[in-house]
Amino acid sequence: KAGVTQTxxxxxxxxxxxxxxxxxxxxxHRSVSWYQQTPGQGLQFLFEYFSETQxxxxxxxxxxxxxxxxxxxxxxxxxxxxxxxxALYLCASSLGYGxxxxxxxxxxxxxxxxxx
Amino acid sequence: xxxxxxNSGPLSVPEGAIASLNCTYSDRGSQSFFWYRQYSGxxxxxxxxxxxxxxxxxxxxxxxxxxxxxxxxxxxRDSQPSDSATYLCAVNPPDGQNFVFGPGTRLSVLP
Numbered sequence: 001k002a003g004v005t006q007t008x009x010x011x012x013x014x015x016x017x018x019x020x021x022x023x024x025x026x027x028x029h030r031s032v033s034w035y036q037q038t039p040g041q042g043l044q045f046l047f048e049y050f051s052e053t054q055x056x057x058x059x060x061x062x063x064x065x066x067x068x069x070x071x072x073x074x075x076x077x078x079x080x081x082x083x084x085x086x087a088l089y090l091c092a093s094s095l096g097y098g099x100x101x102x103x104x105x106x107x108x109x110x111x112x113x114x115x116x
Numbered sequence: 117x118x119x120x121x122x123n124s125g126p127l128s129v130p131e132g133a134i135a136s137l138n139c140t141y142s143d144r145g146s147q148s149f150f151w152y153r154q155y156s157g158x159x160x161x162x163x164x165x166x167x168x169x170x171x172x173x174x175x176x177x178x179x180x181x182x183x184x185x186x187x188x189x190x191x192x193r194d195s196q197p198s199d200s201a202t203y204l205c206a207v208n209p210p211d212g213q214n215f216v217f218g219p220g221t222r223l224s225v226l227p
Contacts, residue, residue, distance in 0.1 A: 033214060043160075043204065043217040056214045090159055104150045104206075105215065107159040 002027065004093050004108035012114045018079040021111045025072050025093030031055075032074040033105065034066060037088040046089075049074055050096070081115045088112050118143045120207050120218035128224045135192040137221050139205030142186070148208035149181055149188045154220065155201045164190060195225045 005024040013019050025032050033056075034046040045058035049068035066076040072093075078085055089112075092105035119142040129135045137151075148167055152160035166172045166179040166188065178191040188207075192199055205218040 035217075042219040045214050045216075048214050058214075088159075104148075104162045104165050105160075106162065107152075110159050 004091055004106050006089075006091050006108035006111050008111060009109065010112050010114075012116060013081050015081055015083060015115055017081050018077060019081060019113060020075055020077045021089055021091075021113075023074045023076075023091030023093075023108055025074070025091075026106055029093035029095055029106075030072050031094040031096055032068055032072065033092045033094070034074070034076050035090045035092065036060075037090055037110075038086075043090070046076065078113075083115050086113060086115045118207070118209055118213075118216045120205055120216045122203075122205050122218035122221045124219055125222040126224050127221055128226055129195050131195060131197060131225055131227050133195050133225075135195045135199065135223055135225070137190040137192075137203050137205075137223065139188045139190075139207075139218055140186055141188070141205075141207045141216070143207065143209045143216075144183075144186060145210035146183075146186075146207045147210055149179070150206040150208070150215070151177075151179060151188075151190045152204040152206060152217075153201045154204060160204055192223075195223075197225045197227050199223060200225050 031050045033048040036044045048056040052068045063079045068074045088110045090110045091108040151164040154160040164179040166181045172179045176193045180189045202220040204220045206215045
């Protein structure tokens with residue numbers, strides 16, 4: 001059974017550019033969540049999607065957006081990149097939303113974004 | 117504001133000892149609790165889940181939950197150098213909101 005696939009693994013962008021990250025969840029998982037991880041802030045929740053609908057959103061500026069497709073694959077986009085956006089971006093999939101979270105997350109390998 | 121707190125460490129234990137990792141949470145209605153292990157440069161990996169008060173054992177790992185005290189712990193028996201990692205506590209609030217992660221405790225098992 002394939003795990004959670006995130007692409008690309010590494011990315012270097014310049015300030016002001018935009019970036020799109022992709023996540024394919026485990027087959028059958030309909031919930032996809034995105035997290036930003038930095039050494040100083042730990043795991044910070046970005047947003048969660050279930051059945052193509054954004055269910056929850058963290059406290060990030062509007063430059064961070066996402067979407068989910070009918071096959072449960074998800075993308076997140078960051079526009080007008082800032083140096084502080086340099087981080088490991090993790091995607092996590094789960095069987096469901098709400099009580100489905102009792103199963104816990106399975107994380108992808110992450111995309112390490114460096115903004116220069 | 118939902119919060120999950122952990123000692124950041126590092127927690128250093130000798131090989132073969134018991135490592136004890138602690139986590140407290142603020143949302144009294146939380147029902148599901150998870151421990152993740154994250155090796156340096158890798159993504160978090162789920163190692164234990166616990167839903168009821170008491171202990172849950174899985175190999176060398178034991179999770180303990182006390183909802184009255186809003187406290188979750190992870191014990192690692194016979195600690196090995198390969199257990200050296202950051203351990204993240206995650207709590208699932210009762211209102212269907214996303215997981216809340218603690219900052220993690222860095223464990224170092226010394227040979």
